[in-house]
Amino acid sequence: MKVYHSLSENMLTVNMLLSVFFLSDSPEKPRIEPDLKDLKEHQSVTVTCSAFTPCPHSPPELTWNLQQDSLRQTEKNTNGTLTTKIQENITLSDTHDGYNIRCSARYPVIGGNKTAETEVTLSVSYAPKDTSASISPSGLVSAGSWVELSCSSRAKPPPSFTWFRNSEHGDINVSEGKVYSFNVTEGGEYYCVATNDLGQTRSSVIIVTIKGSGLGVYTKIKILGSVMLYGSIIIFQCWFRFSKRDKKDKEEGNVANRVMEVQAS
Structure with a gap:
């Protein structure tokens, strides 16, 4: 064997x-x-x-x-x-x-x-990346004119796109799809979200501003709120520092008075 x-x-x-x-x-x-x-x-x-x-x-x-x-x-x-x-x-x-x-x-x-x-x-599938939004025409637009917002993103499988508009009552879903075209009646802030089975990402905000209208109402409210917040913080810091200094001056004055009283006696 x-x-x-x-x-x-x-x-x-x-x-x-x-x-x-x-x-x-x-x-x-x-x-x-x-x-x-x-x-x-x-x-x-x-x-x-x-x-x-x-x-x-x-x-x-x-x-x-x-x-x-x-x-x-x-x-x-x-x-x-x-x-x-x-x-x-x-x-x-x-x-x-x-x-x-x-x-x-x-x-x-x-x-x-x-x-x-x-x-x-x-062959690797991945969540949306580098999501961005663009506007045409760029810059200030006239009331009643049409604008086109476009969203792009890298993803596999290809993503779906959703458009949102910021408002004082929260974000509003205004459209589905890669491109969102609309007639401008007022200014506003818009962004898109790209989504597939593996996740989602959102673009930065695009601001639509009408000629002669300045900033939109929602944008003004946000700016005013920020100014008030920072102003309150600065006022509080000044008051706090002044209070501490005033208290210290009083304490030093009391000590000096007691010293003078001792010397006089």
Whole structure:
């Protein structure tokens, strides 16, 4: 039984060596796993590149465009064949979407090397980013004229857009869609929100101002409120400092009076 087992191992070694010596002109390409489709940002994934290994003493050299010091391992499969692999853990972000991972396996053969390469493209979904709003025409507008507000954002899958108008009673939903066109009757502040299954972001505020009307009512109220708030803070600080100084002056005066009384007695 031991003789048969030893013979079997020798035959496997011989077959591996022959595979090295007579490797085909197109060696087997390495495999990149897992399937790198339908991934999401913030997800952590372990990417593996593996290649058939004809000889355990001369494993293929694996290289890729990820971290170059990835640990190389050679493992024995259930059928007795060998596989060499490298691994790298990646925490995904929107910048990984569309990124190409390339892995090469270089096999040593008589007279040189033979190389096979595999390439896969990452597909990563992510929440809306860089959401912004623009207005046309820009600047002051005439009452009764039309303006067009446009919203843009990077997202995968593509986002839906919602427009809001600031008011003293809270934010009002005024439109759905990438573009919001309306006839200007009064000034106001507008912003858009981009939303998909992974989240949402809002743009900065766009102020629509009618010629000759100055600032809108809501904007005036906000400015007046800010002025009153800061004014109250300044008045309180002045009163507090004056009170402390007046108290200190009184205390010093009382001490001086007591000293004079002692001296007089």
